[in-house]
Amino acid sequence: xxxxxxxxxxxxxxxxxxxxxxxxxxLNVDTIEYFKKTAQDVGVPYQKLINxxxxxxxxxxxxxxxxxx
Numbered sequence: 001x002x003x004x005x006x007x008x009x010x011x012x013x014x015x016x017x018x019x020x021x022x023x024x025x026x027l028n029v030d031t032i033e034y035f036k037k038t039a040q041d042v043g044v045p046y047q048k049l050i051n052x053x054x055x056x057x058x059x060x061x062x063x064x065x066x067x068x069x
């Protein structure tokens with residue numbers, strides 16, 4: 001290991017925008033169970049499946065249709 005490193009030619013991480021951030025989110029128990037079962041069926045972790053689904057919605061700019069009764 002060097003005593004000093006030269007970072008004068010260092011560049012910002014081009015993938016920094018793709019980093020993930022941990023948050024807290026409240027989901028209904030039945031929603032979590034649905035994603036857990038679906039994730040098990042397709043063979044991915046359920047949190048990754050939820051992230052993939054939400055990322056797909058965001059990429060397609062899908063907006064929910066809300067009907068209040």
